[in-house]
Amino acid sequence: MFVRGLKRKCFDGEEDIEGTLAGIKAIPSYNLQRQSLLDMSLVKLQLCHMLVEPNLCRSVLIANTVRQIQEEMTQDGTWQMINTQSTGQASVDRLVSTDILCRSSREQAEGKHVPGYSTFSKDFEGDQAQDSSETMSTASSVQPPRNLPSNVWEMENPQENKGNFQKSLDQIFETLENKTPNSVEDLFSEVDNSYYDLDTMLTGMMSNTKMGHCDGLESFSSPTTTTSSSNCKSDLNELDHIVEILVES
Amino acid sequence: ADIISTVEFNHTGELLATGDKGGRVVIFQREQESKNQPHRRGEYNVYSTFQSHEPEFDYLKSLEIEEKINKIRWLPQQNAAYFLLSTNDKTVKLWKVSERDKRPEGYNLKDEDGRLRDPSMITTLRVPVLRPMDLMVEATPRRVFANAHTYHINSISVNSDYETYMSADDLRINLWNFEITNQSFNIVDIKPANMEELTEVITAAEFHPHHCNTFVYSSSKGTIRLCDMRTSALCDRHAKFFEEPEDPSNRSFFSEIISSISDVKFSHSGRYIMTRDYLTVKVWDLNMENRPIETYQVHDYLRSKLCSLYENDCIFDKFECVWNGSDSVIMTGSYNNFFRMFDRNTKRDVTLEASRENSKPRAILKPRKVCVGGKRRKDEISVDSLDFSKKILHTAWHPSENIIAVAATNNLYIFQDKVN
Numbered sequence: 001m002f003v004r005g006l007k008r009k010c011f012d013g014e015e016d017i018e019g020t021l022a023g024i025k026a027i028p029s030y031n032l033q034r035q036s037l038l039d040m041s042l043v044k045l046q047l048c049h050m051l052v053e054p055n056l057c058r059s060v061l062i063a064n065t066v067r068q069i070q071e072e073m074t075q076d077g078t079w080q081m082i083n084t085q086s087t088g089q090a091s092v093d094r095l096v097s098t099d100i101l102c103r104s105s106r107e108q109a110e111g112k113h114v115p116g117y118s119t120f121s122k123d124f125e126g127d128q129a130q131d132s133s134e135t136m137s138t139a140s141s142v143q144p145p146r147n148l149p150s151n152v153w154e155m156e157n158p159q160e161n162k163g164n165f166q167k168s169l170d171q172i173f174e175t176l177e178n179k180t181p182n183s184v185e186d187l188f189s190e191v192d193n194s195y196y197d198l199d200t201m202l203t204g205m206m207s208n209t210k211m212g213h214c215d216g217l218e219s220f221s222s223p224t225t226t227t228s229s230s231n232c233k234s235d236l237n238e239l240d241h242i243v244e245i246l247v248e249s
Numbered sequence: 250a251d252i253i254s255t256v257e258f259n260h261t262g263e264l265l266a267t268g269d270k271g272g273r274v275v276i277f278q279r280e281q282e283s284k285n286q287p288h289r290r291g292e293y294n295v296y297s298t299f300q301s302h303e304p305e306f307d308y309l310k311s312l313e314i315e316e317k318i319n320k321i322r323w324l325p326q327q328n329a330a331y332f333l334l335s336t337n338d339k340t341v342k343l344w345k346v347s348e349r350d351k352r353p354e355g356y357n358l359k360d361e362d363g364r365l366r367d368p369s370m371i372t373t374l375r376v377p378v379l380r381p382m383d384l385m386v387e388a389t390p391r392r393v394f395a396n397a398h399t400y401h402i403n404s405i406s407v408n409s410d411y412e413t414y415m416s417a418d419d420l421r422i423n424l425w426n427f428e429i430t431n432q433s434f435n436i437v438d439i440k441p442a443n444m445e446e447l448t449e450v451i452t453a454a455e456f457h458p459h460h461c462n463t464f465v466y467s468s469s470k471g472t473i474r475l476c477d478m479r480t481s482a483l484c485d486r487h488a489k490f491f492e493e494p495e496d497p498s499n500r501s502f503f504s505e506i507i508s509s510i511s512d513v514k515f516s517h518s519g520r521y522i523m524t525r526d527y528l529t530v531k532v533w534d535l536n537m538e539n540r541p542i543e544t545y546q547v548h549d550y551l552r553s554k555l556c557s558l559y560e561n562d563c564i565f566d567k568f569e570c571v572w573n574g575s576d577s578v579i580m581t582g583s584y585n586n587f588f589r590m591f592d593r594n595t596k597r598d599v600t601l602e603a604s605r606e607n608s609k610p611r612a613i614l615k616p617r618k619v620c621v622g623g624k625r626r627k628d629e630i631s632v633d634s635l636d637f638s639k640k641i642l643h644t645a646w647h648p649s650e651n652i653i654a655v656a657a658t659n660n661l662y663i664f665q666d667k668v669n
Contacts, residue, residue, distance in 0.1 A: 033556075037502055040560060053312050053338075056400055056419040057450045057469050058565045061506045064448055068502060 034069055041066045253656035255643055259323040259331065262647040265293055265654055266333060267661055268318025272302040274335055274388075276346060277663075293663055297346055299388040302337040314339050320405050322414070332391070334414060338401040341416050343392035343427065351379040397423050397433045404454045410461040417454035417466060420447075424478075436484050437466060437476065452567075453513045463488075465515070465522055471508030473524060475535065491522075491533050493540045503555040503564065511567035516576040517648075523579055525570040528552060530581050530591065545591045545598065548583045550621045550632045563637050574649045582641025585630065586657045587617055603641060603655045603662040613667060 041062050251269035258265050265277040278296035305314040316337055324332040330347035355377040359365050400418035407414045415424050415436070422437035437454075441447050450469045457463035462478045474487035495504065507527035514523050522533045524541075528549055531541035547568075551558060558564040563584075570581040582588045583600070591598045600617045608614055620629035643656040651666040 034502070037556070037559075044562075052315060053310070053401070055565070057452060057509070058562075060447060060450050061469055061509060061565070064505055065502055068505070 034073070038066060038069045038073075041069070252659050253643060253661060254317050254319060255321050256645040256654050256656050256661070257321045257323060257333075258645050258647055258654070259333075260325050260648060262649060262652065264296065264323070264331060265645065265663070266321045266323065266335075267654075267656065268301065268321050268335055269659075270315075270317040272300055272304070272316030272318060272337065274299055274301045274318060274321065274333075274344070276331075297386040297388055299344070301335045301342060301344065301390075302340065305339075319402060322405050322407050324407055325411060327411075334405050334407065336402050336405050336416065339395070339398055341394040341402070341405060341425070342390050343394075344388050345391045346386060346388045349385045349387060350381060350383075352382045353377045354380050392427065392430050394425055394430050394433070397425075403452060406454060406456045406464065408456045408461050409459055413461075415454060415456060415464065417451055419450040422451065422454055422464075422466060422484075434482070436478060436482070438483065438485065452510050455513055455515055458515050458517060458519045460519070465513055467510035467513040467524060469509040470505065471510055471526060473510065473513060473522065473533065489535070489538050491538050491541075493531070499552075501555065503559060506559070506564055507555065512569040514570060514572060516572050517574065518576055521576065523570050523572060525568050525581055527564060527566075527568075530570050530579060532579070532593070543593060545579070545589075547581055547589055548587075548619070550619055554632070558637075561637065563640075566640055566642065568640075568642050569644065571644055571646045573646045573651070580644055580646060580653065582644055582655070584637050584640050585635040586639040586641060587619075588641045588644060588655055601664075603657045603660075603664075604639075605660075614664065 044062050045059065045066070251271040251273065253267050253269050255268040256265070257267075263279050265279075267275050267277075269275070274297075275295060276297045277293035279291045279293050282291045301318060302316040304316045306312075307314055314337065318335050318337060320334075320336050322334045324334070324343075326332075330345050333344050333346070335342055335344060354361070355375050357366075357371060357374055357377075358368070394416070398416065398418045398421070400420050402416050402418045404417040405414060406417075413424055413426050415422055416433075417423075417437075420438065420440040421435055423433040424436045425433045437451070439449065439451060448470075452467050452469055454464060454466035457465075463475065464478070465473055465475045467473045471492065473491040475489035475491070476484035477488045478484060480486070480488065495508075510524045510526050512525040515521070516523065520535060521542075522535065524531050524533065525547075528551060529547060530545045532543040532545075533541045555564060568582050570579060572579055577594055578590055578592050580588060580590045586602050586604045587600050588603060589598060589600050600619070601614045602608070602617050615628075618626075618629045619635070620626065620631050625631050639658060641655055641657055645654040647653070653664050655662045655664065
């Protein structure tokens with residue numbers, strides 16, 4: 001649910017945005033820009049073509065960008081702030097959900113109205129911002145720690161991320177439909193209604209169609225055991241681990 | 250027609266080969282100039298078409314191997330036949346393209362259709378004779394160099410000794426002998442022991458045009474390494490390392506991505522190398538490693554749009570670059586079917602468009618201009634109207650004349666100098 005009508009105490013202090021994305025004129029803050037870039041990069045790393053090996057050069061460049069952002073966030077202290085706020089959760093691999101948490105708590109603290117990242121991409125960031133308030137409530141009910149990509153695609157709340165989720169699902173299904181026409185029906189029949197989780201779907205698809213890098217994506221669905229001490233270094237290591245998997249496949 | 254993925258003139262410029270996403274190779278041949286039609290100054294017509302690579306499936310990894318032709322390189326001509334190397338992501342093939350304009354007729358044991366004749370029916374003997382036939386161009390695969398690359402091949406380069414060539418993938422470069430297909434030498438390996446530590450990949454590689462021991466390879470971090478094969482079997486240590494120091498004022502999260510080199514080409518003289526990264530083309534003197542001697546802005550107006558280009562993946566587009574025959578002009582592609590030429594001597598540059606709508610055949614191309622901000626003049630195009638799906642990644646320049654081939658998605662354009 002998009003929060004409307006909030007007066008935006010913003011950079012110039014005067015502009016009044018009535019809750020329409022289209023009316024955004026001011027540039028989002030550097031932190032928000034950086035955050036959305038991080039999110040975008042993580043999504044890019046996850047969304048690889050199902051049947052053809054992903055482009056290694058592209059993956060490496062995106063992974064380097066992610067590392068760079070994380071390093072800067074560590075130096076900034078932004079990273080520490082995220083981790084101290086999200087107590088009671090193993091935030092090590094909950095990269096994205098903690099970011100959303102952080103964003104929404106920051107919004108509440110500062111009374112800011114999330115400008116929506118329509119400067120960068122139409123659906124993607126807009127939807128994420130839109131649903132950030134709902135994520136707050138669902139975060140606590142989220143199941144035991146899973147790897148970071150699964151959080152991006154959490155479907156417990158169907159409203160959440162529906163724009164980008166749909167888009168990426170469409171991409172995946174389109175690939176499937178073009179290559180293996182029968183598997184699309186198979187995968188729908190396999191879906192367990194109890195949790196609409198993309199990685200479960202993917203695992204289901206993969207066992208049907210024997211897609212190549214299932215080792216990579218399957219490891220995403222298995223929960224990792226993490227230590228309770230959540231610090232930036234282990235976050236970075238986790239990311240390295242994921243990058244390694246992607247790169248290996 | 251499929252998307253063209255590579256374009257290459259042969260060493261005389263008589264033939265022009267294109268490879269496409271469907272694994273096909275189409276070779277064009279220049280017409281002989283005739284006195285009857287002096288205004289048709291040697292046009293290129295289709296000479297041969299063949300299927301070079303087929304899609305494959307790697308059963309071990311459960312992955313498809315695309316049949317898209319990544320590169321074609323010609324061998325210098327040594328007899329009546331033409332030879333070229335074509336490669337997809339995993340396999341390099343040597344093709345022989347030869348003409349047949351005579352065929353033998355009058356066999357004793359078989360008739361004209363090829364059916365065997367009954368020996369008891371043969372009463373006389375005759376000598377088969379060669380009779381002229383319609384010209385037929387046949388392409389036959391002579392060698393298949395397979396199973397040597399774990400990662401995707403991005404470059405092949407024929408050595409000046411004409412006996413060896415190299416193939417480069419994201420992490421390794423292999424040296425082959427044309428005669429031997431079941432073995433290759435690994436000459437560069439940048440794969441880290443722990444793949445988690447991987448931060449840099451090989452993006453392009455080329456042999457020196459005259460020194461058969463020297464080659465260069467470029468990386469995704471914007472560096473070029475020159476290696477000498479005489480120093481050691483595994484060229485892990487470079488002889489020269491070319492890198493421009495970063496400009497701190499231009500630093501952003503995209504700095505590394507846009508510094509990634511998408512193509513590297515030696516000049517014909519062998520004295521310079523040219524590299525293409527996302528926004529610029531640079532010319533380096535082999536004798537100076539710390540910075541390029543020339544930098545040309547291809548489409549600097551995109552610098553402020555990098556985030557959008559990252560989002561739609563255009564920032565990962567790999568543009569190629571080419572020298573003209575005399576190394577005085579360099580050319581590279583851009584978006585909206587634009588391509589750019591830079592004259593190194595006069596320092597003038599021009600932007601041209603390869604599109605049917607905007608130019609008629611035989612009409613002189615009109616220079617285009619992209620308007621950056623503020624008032625747009627009549628013929629200018631604003632940055633926001635550029636079509637990023639129309640990208641010119643592959644171009645080629647005739648080795649001695651001013652004839653260029655430009656691949657615009659699935660169309661091939663051939664332009665030449667104005668005839669007086």
